Amino acid sequence: MILICGLASIFFVVLIFLFLAKEGLAVFKSVSPFNFLFGKSWYPISEPPQLGILPLIFGSLLVTLGAAIISIPIGVACAVYIAEIAPLKIKEILKAGIELLAAIPSVVLGFIGMVTLVPWVKTTFNLPTGLTALSGSIILAFMAMPTIVSIAEDALYSVPKSYKEGAFALGATHWQTIYRVLLPAASSGIVAAIMLGIGRVIGETMAVMMITGNAAVIPHSILVPVRTLTATIAAEMGEAVVGSEHYFALFAIGIVLFIISFIINVTADLFLHKPR
Amino acid sequence: MRNTQRSQKIAFFFLFLATLLIVVPVGLIVVIIIQKGLPAINWQFLSDIPRQGMRAGGIFPAIVGTFYLVLGAIIFALPIGLLAAIYLSEYAKDNILNRIIKLAIINLSGVPSVVYGLFGLALFVVFLKFGASILSGSLTLGIMILPIIITTSREALESVPQSFREVSLSLGASKWQTIRHIVLPNAIPGVLTGTILGLGRAAGETAPILFTVAAFYLPQLPKSIFDQAMALPYHLYVISTQVPNVDEKIRYGTALVLLSLVLFMNLVAIIIRYNFRKKKKW
Numbered sequence: 001m002i003l004i005c006g007l008a009s010i011f012f013v014v015l016i017f018l019f020l021a022k023e024g025l026a027v028f029k030s031v032s033p034f035n036f037l038f039g040k041s042w043y044p045i046s047e048p049p050q051l052g053i054l055p056l057i058f059g060s061l062l063v064t065l066g067a068a069i070i071s072i073p074i075g076v077a078c079a080v081y082i083a084e085i086a087p088l089k090i091k092e093i094l095k096a097g098i099e100l101l102a103a104i105p106s107v108v109l110g111f112i113g114m115v116t117l118v119p120w121v122k123t124t125f126n127l128p129t130g131l132t133a134l135s136g137s138i139i140l141a142f143m144a145m146p147t148i149v150s151i152a153e154d155a156l157y158s159v160p161k162s163y164k165e166g167a168f169a170l171g172a173t174h175w176q177t178i179y180r181v182l183l184p185a186a187s188s189g190i191v192a193a194i195m196l197g198i199g200r201v202i203g204e205t206m207a208v209m210m211i212t213g214n215a216a217v218i219p220h221s222i223l224v225p226v227r228t229l230t231a232t233i234a235a236e237m238g239e240a241v242v243g244s245e246h247y248f249a250l251f252a253i254g255i256v257l258f259i260i261s262f263i264i265n266v267t268a269d270l271f272l273h274k275p276r
Numbered sequence: 277m278r279n280t281q282r283s284q285k286i287a288f289f290f291l292f293l294a295t296l297l298i299v300v301p302v303g304l305i306v307v308i309i310i311q312k313g314l315p316a317i318n319w320q321f322l323s324d325i326p327r328q329g330m331r332a333g334g335i336f337p338a339i340v341g342t343f344y345l346v347l348g349a350i351i352f353a354l355p356i357g358l359l360a361a362i363y364l365s366e367y368a369k370d371n372i373l374n375r376i377i378k379l380a381i382i383n384l385s386g387v388p389s390v391v392y393g394l395f396g397l398a399l400f401v402v403f404l405k406f407g408a409s410i411l412s413g414s415l416t417l418g419i420m421i422l423p424i425i426i427t428t429s430r431e432a433l434e435s436v437p438q439s440f441r442e443v444s445l446s447l448g449a450s451k452w453q454t455i456r457h458i459v460l461p462n463a464i465p466g467v468l469t470g471t472i473l474g475l476g477r478a479a480g481e482t483a484p485i486l487f488t489v490a491a492f493y494l495p496q497l498p499k500s501i502f503d504q505a506m507a508l509p510y511h512l513y514v515i516s517t518q519v520p521n522v523d524e525k526i527r528y529g530t531a532l533v534l535l536s537l538v539l540f541m542n543l544v545a546i547i548i549r550y551n552f553r554k555k556k557k558w
Contacts, residue, residue, distance in 0.1 A: 003367070006363030009360060015395075015399065103539060106481075174284060230388055
């Protein structure tokens with residue numbers, strides 16, 4: 001009985017993949033895998049439907065890249081501050097604050113982004129609409145940061161004390177110790193933290209759907225509306241007829257997302273448990 | 277020497293600045309939602325059905341729907357999650373099977389929430405013919421929070437010292453008696469923390485319930501687990517993007533109710549954990 005429950009997680013992973021595959025692979029009867037992944041137009045309800053997800057992949061990549069550029073330096077710096085510099089009391093408060101940020105539902109962040117960030121982006125860059133990849137990147141950066149901060153902080157914390165003492169004994173300042181000794185020693189944990197943060201960004205749905213403008217075209221700048229893989233599923237599944245090509249195509253996008261998250265999580269796990 | 281001191285000061289200043297860049301917006305978000313949402317909160321808002329195409333009235337059906345969904349998810353996920361954690365911490369040996377189980381848990385926790393929604397649609401709604409219902413939504417959310425419950429419960433179980441088990445076994449207790457009467461009671465606060473965190477996550481997620489349960493507008497309470505239901509996060513999404521001209525007050529009010537619910541659960545979890553760590557004698 002207990003063994004069965006232990007196996008439940010494997011069972012569910014396999015089940016998820018099977019059901020995605022069962023519904024999603026049917027799309028390849030009407031479009032080849034190559035044209036599906038690299039087709040430049042996504043018009044699922046035109047006749048015949050054009051099911052190329054390249055614009056969606058670009059949308060996801062652009063938003064994720066933007067979020068990574070914002071969240072990685074800030075997140076790692078914050079982790080260093082919490083792990084090394086903050087006094088004990090402030091450290092506890094900061095950690096609770098980070099946990100708080102992680103707990104805010106994505107639809108609430110999306111809502112706040114809509115009412116504050118979107119108008120700001122619109123007026124600052126003088127655009128016809130503030131629903132852009134940039135707005136999405138900024139909000140997503142906030143969703144990635146809790147993951148990056150808490151895992152990177154753990155990694156810094158688990159560097160043996162003797163490394164630090166050794167560096168101090170050689171006359172290094174605290175900062176020199178941090179960036180010459182602690183950061184390199186914790187590097188594999190920090191890489192894992194960044195990967196998991198990015199994994200969260202790629203899979204994020206609601207906030208992205210609410211503030212990136214949902215235009216399924218290949219973006220040429222960060223200041224135009226885009227549509228991500230996740231938002232496409234969420235926005236279109238409601239209208240897709242069960243058993244239609246459109247329905248199968250949305251499941252095929254699900255397979256792509258599942259595989260991306262699988263690769264990211266397994267690689268991050270390898271980094272986390274790399275023997276020292 | 278002066279140079280290195282100065283570069284240290286500059287570096288520390290930037291690290292501090294980065295921290296502020298995270299903490300200040302978080303504080304602002306919470307303050308803005310409280311400030312603009314609080315005027316909307318009154319008894320009528322919490323206990324009435326939405327009226328005039330969701331432009332007036334209250335959010336009671338959404339609150340009830342979220343309550344049912346979260347309850348259903350936990351009824352499903354807690355027993356399986358706890359037993360899985362007991363297996364991993366008490367019985368599992370370090371072999372290839374258990375390596376795969378751990379990998380599966382990690383992977384399960386990383387699957388995007390919208391993919392859970394697709395899975396719930398394909399398995400529960402279409403294949404098992406539950407339709408869009410509270411049952412389908414609860415099961416989908418339950419599978420989503422399973423990794424949270426397994427991971428935290430397992431940590432709680434593993435933090436019970438080995439010597440407790442050895443003493444119990446040496447007194448002639450069986451393995452299961454030891455787990456039931458010695459290990460579990462000492463791990464309860466940790467398990468509880470994980471459960472509440474899971475509840476909070478389930479209450480706030482939108483994407484998994486989009487196609488498995490959520491009703492756009494349903495001005496009545498669900499009567500059975502095969503009914504559709506409204507839910508708070510989906511309701512917030514609907515009134516902020518799908519319905520034009522909704523009073524800002526209602527949007528902020530809904531956001532405030534959802535945020536308070538989720539943050540309250542997280543706060544309870546943090547407090548339990550804190551008290552537990554303080555009391556712990558080993």
